[in-house]
Amino acid sequence: MTSPLRITFEVGCAASHAFDLWTTRIGTWWPPDHTVSGQRGAQVVLEGGVGGRIFERTDDGAEHDWGEVTTWEPPVRLGYLWHLGADRSRATDVDIRFVAVGPRETRIEVEHRGWERLGGQGDTWRDRNRIGWETLLPHFAAAVERGDDRMATGTKDDPWILRTPPGTSEYSIYEDREADPPALVCQVGTTTLRYHLRAVDDLHTWLIEQGDWVPLGAADEKKPAADGTVEAWGRSDDNPVGGWYGLRNGYRGRFGMYVPPLLEELGLAELTHDARNNRVRAIDPEGGGR
Secondary structure (H helix, E strand, O other), X not given: OOOOEEEEEEEOXXXXXXXXXXXXXXXXXXXXXXXXXXXXXXXXXXXXXXXOEEEEEOOOOOEXXXXXXXXEEOOOEEEEEEOXXXXXXXXXXXXXXXXXXXXXXXXXXXXXXXXXXXXXXXXXXXXXXXXXXXXXXXXXXXXXXXXXXXXXXXXXXXXXXXXOOOOOOEEEEEEEOOOOOOEEXXXXXXXXXXXXXXXXXXXHHHHHHHXXXXXXXXXXXXXXXXXXXXXXXXXXOOXXXXXXXXXXXXXXXXXXXXXXXXHHHOOOEEEOOOOOOOEEEEXXXXXXXO
């Protein structure tokens, strides 16, 4: 059996940015000499979610399939079938993990396997793909270096664009420091929620104190929060604000849904991204708070 290709390298950006750059913004850095057509104007697309297509679209509208997403766990893991320039029956498997090692540092672990499906040509194709990876990855690293992964500033005009922990819904959040009290303004569709701005620092400190994974336990304001969850802490009399971090009456809940992804975006925490029952734990590279 031909052994998998394994490649590990680090980039100077948050894991969420590395994942986004590799997926939704793949066309900004993927080189034309790694496409079927070789056209400089060809559009490279990776559709998010399991079953999403990976393909190129040429200037004349022709499309060439490269693969299909098999694992979608933003921002920590991506997997896909890969058959660029070959029939889908000859697809191999690519598994990529984005491991946060600091607020602005990510280790990327690539495993490319499934060469046995190619029979006697497995070793040859593995060697060719090793060269392919070695010439491709510098383009990704260069995109990080030149700032294609730029982090939003978190203002009203440049809010953070986040996803809920399961990765199913997108929302925005920004800081309103002029509000009384200063607030995080969270826009979910047509609904606006507001939380104490200090929630970011307070939650990070509390998670460090817990020292391990903590369930999110997101719940609406009128529903009880399970003990020991982020949601319960976010409305507890024992937290630093002495009660609800939510500021808008009737919409004070869902703290465990919308605030932890911001900590992940800022490199302060890591989350699981399962369909349900997700958890969070602090990243504390300096042994202290934010």
